[in-house]
Amino acid sequence: MKTTLSILIVLSAWIFVNEIQYKVSLGKSPDCSGFNFCSLTKDNSLPKKENEVLAFINVNDEKHIEFSFIKRSISDQIFLKYFSTGTFILDEDFIISPEISEALKIDRNKLKLGKYQISDSYDKYVVVFTY
Amino acid sequence: MLHKWLVLLLFFLIATKGFNQTTNDKNRLYEFLVECPIYKCNIIGKIIDTTLLIAPPKSKFMLVDMKQDQCIIRFTVLNKKKSISNKSFSLEDYTTYTYYSITKAQLDFKASTVKKSDIDLVVGTVITPIKLRYNPFDFSKDISIGTTFGVKYTLNQEKQAAVDCLIGVGISSVSVDSFATHGRTIKNVDLLAFTSSIGIVLELGNAQVGVFLGFDFISNENKIKYDWIYQGKPWVSFGIGFSMFSFNLKK
Numbered sequence: 001m002k003t004t005l006s007i008l009i010v011l012s013a014w015i016f017v018n019e020i021q022y023k024v025s026l027g028k029s030p031d032c033s034g035f036n037f038c039s040l041t042k043d044n045s046l047p048k049k050e051n052e053v054l055a056f057i058n059v060n061d062e063k064h065i066e067f068s069f070i071k072r073s074i075s076d077q078i079f080l081k082y083f084s085t086g087t088f089i090l091d092e093d094f095i096i097s098p099e100i101s102e103a104l105k106i107d108r109n110k111l112k113l114g115k116y117q118i119s120d121s122y123d124k125y126v127v128v129f130t131y
Numbered sequence: 132m133l134h135k136w137l138v139l140l141l142f143f144l145i146a147t148k149g150f151n152q153t154t155n156d157k158n159r160l161y162e163f164l165v166e167c168p169i170y171k172c173n174i175i176g177k178i179i180d181t182t183l184l185i186a187p188p189k190s191k192f193m194l195v196d197m198k199q200d201q202c203i204i205r206f207t208v209l210n211k212k213k214s215i216s217n218k219s220f221s222l223e224d225y226t227t228y229t230y231y232s233i234t235k236a237q238l239d240f241k242a243s244t245v246k247k248s249d250i251d252l253v254v255g256t257v258i259t260p261i262k263l264r265y266n267p268f269d270f271s272k273d274i275s276i277g278t279t280f281g282v283k284y285t286l287n288q289e290k291q292a293a294v295d296c297l298i299g300v301g302i303s304s305v306s307v308d309s310f311a312t313h314g315r316t317i318k319n320v321d322l323l324a325f326t327s328s329i330g331i332v333l334e335l336g337n338a339q340v341g342v343f344l345g346f347d348f349i350s351n352e353n354k355i356k357y358d359w360i361y362q363g364k365p366w367v368s369f370g371i372g373f374s375m376f377s378f379n380l381k382k
Contacts, residue, residue, distance in 0.1 A: 071227065072227075076171065076184055076229065077184065079206070080184060080185065080186055080187060080190065080206075081187065083208060084186065084187060084190035084191070084192075084206045084208075085187060085188075085189040085190050085191070086189075086191060086208050086209055087189075118208050119208070119210045120207070120208040120209075120210055122224070123224075123227075125208060
């Protein structure tokens with residue numbers, strides 16, 4: 001029993017450590033203004049720019065992809081602009097780069113424009129996008 | 132006699148209105164209507180960062196504390212399926228909260244309370260100035276006044292569009308004449324009648340349009356005396372501009 005429990009704990013810790021973090025630059029390229037993703041990269045280093053936030057990404061099904069934005073990586077200005085209304089706005093379709101699409105193992109690479117509900121999940125803000 | 136009843140009814144309506152306003156004051160969840168300058172502070176209201184931040188319209192916040200002219204707030208993201216209760220808030224880590232300071236004037240003029248449900252209970256006054264009566268057709272200026280209550284369903288909060296389904300009881304002043312009494316009286320006589328009605332009111336901003344269907348009942352004594360032909364028969368009335376006030380169902 002103890003052995004099984006230990007294996008489960010080690011396995012959970014391994015999964016947690018190895019969960020890929022993504023760095024999301026909020027805003028719309030090229031100047032990162034507006035309401036969209038300026039860039040999306042596979043990077044778990046701490047955000048350096050104010051509009052950068054860290055997120056975990058999970059593919060829920062063939063149509064939905066879940067972004068869990070880590071609260072501690074979100075600056076006050078970014079929270080107020082993008083999260084405080086409870087609605088995350090993508091003002092036009094966002095094209096996911098081939099590298100990220102491959103990492104997420106998804107065929108389609110376009111997040112559809114729209115207004116998405118933000119859910120508060122303890123230390124994360126969760127947004128489920130349609131792709 | 133009729134005058135006394137009307138005064139008594141108005142007193143009751145004013146008392147009811149006072150009760151509802153007290154209930155509204157308990158709501159601490161707000162939403163900014165326009166952008167608002169805010170400063171980061173601690174929970175006792177001391178400004179800890181003088182950087183000017185701007186809260187966008189529609190951002191939702193809890194009023195944590197109020198000190199003279201200062202309000203301490205914190206922003207909250209509402210989960211659609213999560214009910215707002217003290218139980219759900221206790222699960223959050225309050226040590227991670229960030230507080231902001233705004234003035235009381237900003238709270239009053241730039242924010243409004245957030246409704247937790249699209250359905251409200253409504254209580255109010257409806258005055259139906261003209262009644263259309265049928266069988267035989269007639270129309271009269273028999274004024275009805277009374278308490279109306281029901282439910283209000285908000286169709287669009289931004290456009291302030293809503294539909295109210297109402298039930299009303301009250302009293303009316305009905306004018307009976309020779310025609311309406313089979314000649315039992317020659318001159319016009321004003322009688323007091325009990326009125327019950329149902330109605331639908333459409334609200335769009337400050338405009339309100341409603342249609343009501345109701346029944347008037349004069350007393351048994353007057354019924355025998357005058358044999359009023361519209362006793363218990365339906366009437367239809369249209370109206371604009373009602374005095375309705377509401378309170379949210381999920382408070």
